[in-house]
Amino acid sequence: MLPELDRKMTSEQKIFYQNEIALYKRAVNQQQQDANKVYSFHKPFTNGISKGKAHKQYEFGNKVGLITGGKKGKKIILVIQAFLDNPYDGHTIHHC
Numbered sequence: 378m379l380p381e382l383d384r385k386m387t388s389e390q391k392i393f394y395q396n397e398i399a400l401y402k403r404a405v406n407q408q409q410q411d412a413n414k415v416y417s418f419h420k421p422f423t424n425g426i427s428k429g430k431a432h433k434q435y436e437f438g439n440k441v442g443l444i445t446g447g448k449k450g451k452k453i454i455l456v457i458q459a460f461l462d463n464p465y466d467g468h469t470i471h472h473c
Contacts, residue, residue: 379405424463442469 379401391398404415416437417423426436440463444456460469
């Protein structure tokens with residue numbers, strides 16, 4: 378399908394859609410053991426996160442660090458930090 382799309386597109390269309398086409402090619406050509414796989418075309422920064430649990434081994438998304446304050450039952454988010462890669466949990470504490 379991608380070769381057919383490449384044949385039918387004008388040079389202007391190829392330039393305009395070059396990022397999307399590169400993403401599609403990366404998704405089509407990825408192998409099972411590859412790092413940095415494409416899990417979503419709409420959100421290409423989405424990662425696969427290994428949970429290590431028997432009933433739910435993997436989740437998809439990104440890690441987020443939160444610092445909250447306030448009294449019991451009335452929490453307020455003070456700081457939030459998104460991690461686009463998949464760092465070890467112990468290494469994310471000092472970032473917030």
